[in-house]
Structure formats: C-alpha cells, structure tokens
Amino acid sequence: xxxxxxxxxxxxxxxxxxxxxxxxxxxxxxxxxxxxxxxxxxxxxxxxxxxxxxxxxxxxxxxxxxxxxxxxxxxxxxxxxxxxxxxxxxxxxxxxxxx
Numbered sequence: 001x002x003x004x005x006x007x008x009x010x011x012x013x014x015x016x017x018x019x020x021x022x023x024x025x026x027x028x029x030x031x032x033x034x035x036x037x038x039x040x041x042x043x044x045x046x047x048x049x050x051x052x053x054x055x056x057x058x059x060x061x062x063x064x065x066x067x068x069x070x071x072x073x074x075x076x077x078x079x080x081x082x083x084x085x086x087x088x089x090x091x092x093x094x095x096x097x098x099x
Contacts, residue, residue, distance in 0.1 A: 013083050040094035049086025056081040
C-alpha cells in the first residue's frame with residue numbers, strides 16, 4: 001500500500017511541476033500566475049531536476065557494488081532528489097524574479 005501511495009504522490013508532483021498546478025483556479029487566475037517569467041523559471045527547474053536525477057542515478061549505480069540497495073529504495077532516493085532539486089530551484093527562481 002505504501003508503494004502505491006508513493007507512486008501516486010510522485011505522479012502528482014510530476015504533473016504539478018510540469019503544468020504549474022492551479023487546477024482549481026479560474027482560467028484568468030491561472031493565466032496571471034503562469035506568466036512568461038514563471039514558465040521560464042519552471043523550464044529551468046525541470047532542467048535542474050533532470051540533471052540532479054541523472055547525477056543521483058549515477059551515484060546510486062556507483063555506490064551499489066559497495067552498498068547494495070533494493071530497487072524500490074534506489075528509485076525513492078533518485079526521484080526524491082530530482083523532485084526536491086526541481087522544486088527548490090523553482091522556488092528560488094520565483095523569489096528572485098518576483099522580489
């Protein structure tokens with residue numbers, strides 16, 4: 001059950017990151033919140049998250065011969081680092097863009 005919940009959470013975070021969220025806002029509010037600088041910041045955050053994910057993947061593969069990890073734990077580490085870096089980068093970029 002925990003694995004299913006984690007997968008649902010990960011998919012929700014991915015959709016949130018890629019779409020910008022605001023699903024319950026009016027179309028006008030979404031348009032205002034999803035302006036050009038925000039789209040640029042989100043794109044950069046996705047890039048940073050991707051690089052962090054690949055770097056973490058390489059690290060996990062490099063460490064695996066010395067400290068074996070179950071596949072589920074490795075996937076959790078890789079996805080968590082990727083999402084964390086992406087959302088952190090997006091938050092920092094939004095703060096610096098909007099003051």
